[in-house]
Amino acid sequence: MGEALIRGMLKAELVTAEKIMVAEPDSSRQQYLTSQYGIGVTALPGELASFAQVVILAVKPQIMEPVLQQYVAHLDESHLIISIAAGVTIAAMEGVLGDSARIIRVMPNTPALVLAGASALSGNRRASEEDMETAKALFSAVGICVEVAENLLDAVTGLSGSGPGYVFTFIEAMVDGGVLAGLPRPVAEQLVLQTVYGSARLALETGEPAAVLKGRVTSPGGTTITGIQVLEEAGLRGTVMTAIEAATQRSRDLGS
Numbered sequence: 001m002g003e004a005l006i007r008g009m010l011k012a013e014l015v016t017a018e019k020i021m022v023a024e025p026d027s028s029r030q031q032y033l034t035s036q037y038g039i040g041v042t043a044l045p046g047e048l049a050s051f052a053q054v055v056i057l058a059v060k061p062q063i064m065e066p067v068l069q070q071y072v073a074h075l076d077e078s079h080l081i082i083s084i085a086a087g088v089t090i091a092a093m094e095g096v097l098g099d100s101a102r103i104i105r106v107m108p109n110t111p112a113l114v115l116a117g118a119s120a121l122s123g124n125r126r127a128s129e130e131d132m133e134t135a136k137a138l139f140s141a142v143g144i145c146v147e148v149a150e151n152l153l154d155a156v157t158g159l160s161g162s163g164p165g166y167v168f169t170f171i172e173a174m175v176d177g178g179v180l181a182g183l184p185r186p187v188a189e190q191l192v193l194q195t196v197y198g199s200a201r202l203a204l205e206t207g208e209p210a211a212v213l214k215g216r217v218t219s220p221g222g223t224t225i226t227g228i229q230v231l232e233e234a235g236l237r238g239t240v241m242t243a244i245e246a247a248t249q250r251s252r253d254l255g256s
């Protein structure tokens with residue numbers, strides 16, 4: 001996800017490559033990042049902290065605490081700390097960095113890579129209005145960005161953070177359905193991707209509720225309502241809701 005943000009921010013021309021430095025312990029990954037993006041790389045927390053005004057933490061939640069311990073001696077109130085880690089609370093980060101740290105949590109998603117991300121953020125009391133605007137500008141450059149209370153970030157993670165995973169699973173299933181109905185897989189893939197993209201655009205650009213837009217597809221006694229009946233009888237809605245609640249709970253568990 002960290003690399004998606006780098007690519008998105010460069011694509012959005014929000015920052016130039018020389019303004020970005022990545023902390024990457026692996027030398028082969030360092031070479032890749034430098035050659036691919038022309039950005040700075042280092043394995044040294046002190047070098048990164050001296051370079052950066054905004055530090056984006058994008059390691060897995062399971063290792064966030066030891067990674068923060070590597071940086072605690074090098075970070076101070078001059079740094080804005082932004083974490084995209086699922087479940088890792090501001091209090092947990094303040095526990096390592098101290099309660100004078102300026103901390104903002106952001107939950108983005110991978111469509112940030114193509115400047116179509118959905119992010120939500122929440123800051124601690126030390127994060128100034130300017131800090132919040134900085135974080136909003138960073139993540140608005142790669143999609144939409146909304147502010148929520150921190151206790152809602154687990155729900156954001158379960159919904160839109162993980163959401164692309166649900167959508168890609170549905171896309172896979174639709175493509176297989178097209179193949180089952182006799183379409184060549186490449187044709188089915190092309191049709192499904194455009195249908196999902198087009199449907200999302202139709203909803204976004206008309207602002208009409210999904211139920212209304214669905215109503216325009218379901219001809220009486222037609223094919224669509226026949227297919228939807230199968231989905232409803234299989235409990236699609238309840239299953240999707242349960243999946244999002246389970247992912248939300250996993251986010252809470254990662255932070256506990």
Ligand SMILES: NC(=O)C1=CN([C@@H]2O[C@H](COP(=O)(O)OP(=O)(O)OC[C@H]3O[C@@H](n4cnc5c(N)ncnc54)[C@H](OP(=O)(O)O)[C@@H]3O)[C@@H](O)[C@H]2O)C=CC1
Binds near residue numbers: 058059084109
């Ligand atoms: N994937 C997604 O869709 C989203 C992920 N996130 C969050 O983003 C974070 C990263 O997730 P994801 O990208 O999936 O995980 P990845 O494992 O793909 O990325 C994490 C990266 O951090 C590197 N890393 C490990 N230790 C250090 C260190 N000490 N210093 C610098 N880099 C280090 C890892 O290197 P190595 O591989 O060598 O260990 C790896 O490249 C997580 O906190 C996740 O919750 C948030 C929103 C969406």
Ligand SMILES: O=C(O)[C@@H]1CCC=N1
Binds near residue numbers: 157161
């Ligand atoms: O699956 C995960 O834990 C990460 C956080 C949200 C999306 N991917």
